[in-house]
Amino acid sequence: MNLFPALADPALTSMNLLNEIAERHPAAISFAAGRPTEEHFCYDDLTRYLDAYRTYLLQDKGYTDAQVNRELMQYGRTQGVINDLVARNLLVDEGITASPESIVVTVGCQEAMFLVLRALRATPSDVVLAVAPTYVGVVGAARLLDMPVLPVRSGPSGVDLDDLVTQLRSARAAGLRPRALYLIPEFANPSGVSLDLETRHRLLSLAASEDFLLLEDNPYGLFQRGFTTRPPTLKALDSSSRVIYLGSFAKTAVPGARVGYVVADQPVGTGLLSFELAKLKSMLTVNTSPIAQAVVGGKLLEHGCSLVSANVREAAIYRRNMTLLLNGLATRFPSATWTVPSGGFFVVLSVDFHVDDALLAHSASRHGVLWTPMHHFYGGAGGHNQLRLSCSSVTPAQIPEGLDRLAALVSDVRRAA
Amino acid sequence: MNLFPALADPALTSMNLLNEIAERHPAAISFAAGRPTEEHFCYDDLTRYLDAYRTYLLQDKGYTDAQVNRELMQYGRTQGVINDLVARNLLVDEGITASPESIVVTVGCQEAMFLVLRALRATPSDVVLAVAPTYVGVVGAARLLDMPVLPVRSGPSGVDLDDLVTQLRSARAAGLRPRALYLIPEFANPSGVSLDLETRHRLLSLAASEDFLLLEDNPYGLFQRGFTTRPPTLKALDSSSRVIYLGSFAKTAVPGARVGYVVADQPVGTGLLSFELAKLKSMLTVNTSPIAQAVVGGKLLEHGCSLVSANVREAAIYRRNMTLLLNGLATRFPSATWTVPSGGFFVVLSVDFHVDDALLAHSASRHGVLWTPMHHFYGGAGGHNQLRLSCSSVTPAQIPEGLDRLAALVSDVRRAA
Structure with missing residues (x-):
């Protein structure tokens, strides 16, 4: 065939x-x-998380039992139902201020990557850059869209900014339009390397001056070895909506829930990029299972929305x-x-x-x-x-x-x- | 932007x-x-379904508690974990014989449609036909792939076979390659029309003689008004792997689980089309939440795998x-x-x-x-x-x-x- x-x-x-x-x-x-x-891992956690989320809907949100049943069992909002809890988590753990409507809850971070790449692939000349060595999931998502992924050297700093500029310019010279750079700034998969604070600032400046987006993937950020302060994420430093933040709960909540998210607060028309990603999602998976979201939501609620504490x-x-x-x-x-x-x-x-x-x-x-x-x-x-x-x-x-x-x-x- | x-x-x-x-x-x-x-809808059903699936793993499959926890909470098989129960359901309710390995459990039927269209869109000339009026989800999935959807008249029989032949030939004359016809043979959305048995047989013959696949979507088949015998699905009549069967549990189990599936038993190399769809899925959503699958699996188990009875x-x-x-x-x-x-x-x-x-x-x-x-x-x-x-x-x-x-x-x- x-x-x-x-x-x-x-x-x-x-x-x-x-x-x-x-x-x-x-x-x-x-x-x-x-x-x-x-x-x-403990099976009883699952039902306890569900119960915690149900109690939250009943007590904090004033839902009736019928509304709780509808939220958990019926088709749900394409953008997600736990967006407010995700926003609180981002504030508590990362100092990121994200509005719930700038967030799309996705079927794992993998769907988030696909949605972002699909939105950015406007023409056949649109390409994405990625720090190499690269997480295979982002390359695979790009392959589904026939979208080229151009490698940028990692080097000891986590991203070689000189090579980045070289790659941007040679891509443009070849008639390509680099839309974004994908990277894991903290404990990268597979290199383990992290960006220092100065490199983060320089990368954000470069994204602004060279007009591309940063796709920040952060699955491992909570797991530092030392007890020093964690450096701020790119998104926490982002004052001009240059960063699309890709979030995973697989390593920090329950992998089996398959719940991730994307923060896409970039203005598009009168709305946000998140609204456009939701339109794409409605034709890909319709919505993320609210039962799975409730499992993650319940775990967040149990820990004051801090995954550091969880x-x-x-x-x-x-x-x-x-x-x-x-x-x-x-x-x-x-x-x-x-x-x-x-x-x-x-x-x-x-x-x-x-x-x-x-x-x-x-x-x-x-x-x-x-x-x-x-x-x-x-x-x-x-x-x-x-x-x-x-x-x-x-x-x-x-x-x-x-x-x-x-x-x-x-x-x-x-x-x- | x-x-x-x-x-x-x-x-x-x-x-x-x-x-x-x-x-x-x-x-x-x-x-x-x-x-x-x-x-x-009843919240207690959710935890009871989860418990039923857990008991099945412990008692019928001989899992340890640690294995149950791993199956529900860890990353899971991309093809799915309840494939055997889905296969039993297809046999019990539809008389369809499908091997568990020919099934991919998906994030709702919507993801199944996308995966199938992605696999069939091998070149820019590959197109899909759809009985018009058409469910918007399949058109939307095709749009994500820039894949044209060519309409075929429904008419009173549910698919106008003369128009189908006309559309196939004019597409080919225009240099296009029609890969498949999408339709809902039973109580179609939106027309409500069903194909009679003779039309089903003639459609299957035509698919073989004109070399295209049938994408059979069957979300409403269980809900007939009369008490006559339900007609066989195209897949039940399919003796030569012409039919890709798109399954939904949204109307028959729990919409909030967002679990659907596809039966793709077409031979590809030494394997099956389902294996190729799973490769694509690994880069789209990785796997369908096993917690959500367990909810559906538990409901199936409670009803002897019959959704008619459920x-x-x-x-x-x-x-x-x-x-x-x-x-x-x-x-x-x-x-x-x-x-x-x-x-x-x-x-x-x-x-x-x-x-x-x-x-x-x-x-x-x-x-x-x-x-x-x-x-x-x-x-x-x-x-x-x-x-x-x-x-x-x-x-x-x-x-x-x-x-x-x-x-x-x-x-x-x-x-x-």
């Missing part, structure tokens, strides 16, 4: 390939999965795991180098041999350890001697054992060389 | 416009909304309402004509004056009654003296009162003429 050619693109096939290797080796220790810890235990797990991982690397891999991120889930290990999917398959079947070849985050154009290690969904006992297995893999490779 | 031009297309703006009129007049009686009845009360409501509506029309509109559907939610009223959005706004503000101008279902190319009346979300008391208001509107129009 003649199908959409991008179905054969690595951006769409690589996740499948990695998942298949993982599924074939369920007993392997996984440094591959970027999913959140399951240590505190994630005290989880943040401690990630800190503990990252420290175990970094210490374990130091004792086992004297000739390799790795990043030392100040938070998040990911460490990048650089080695002196070729790292590809075949090596991963060998690692899984012979050594029982999974990780992610970094070339997937470069669209095949880099990362061939790097691998990404995630510390988010392993136990403390698995980390040294997994690293021993990784060391055995490295010995294998050396023997074969 | 320079945005995707289709944002100004009637397919994307009309739903917003109709919703805005409805929101401005919350006290109006609504024959506009095609949403299901709320008469039996909807005995709701089907009676729609039968009662449709009869009240049809009888009420007969006593109030001697000079109008209307369709007499054998089931579903919708009656089309044909009048001898111009029906547009301005008339709807007048109807809402002056007479307190809402309905849908039929031109929205023809992309503006027809239906200018028709309006759609939905009987699904009105009470028995509202129907005569709403029709009195509609009669007053008609008197207004006559006086002004």
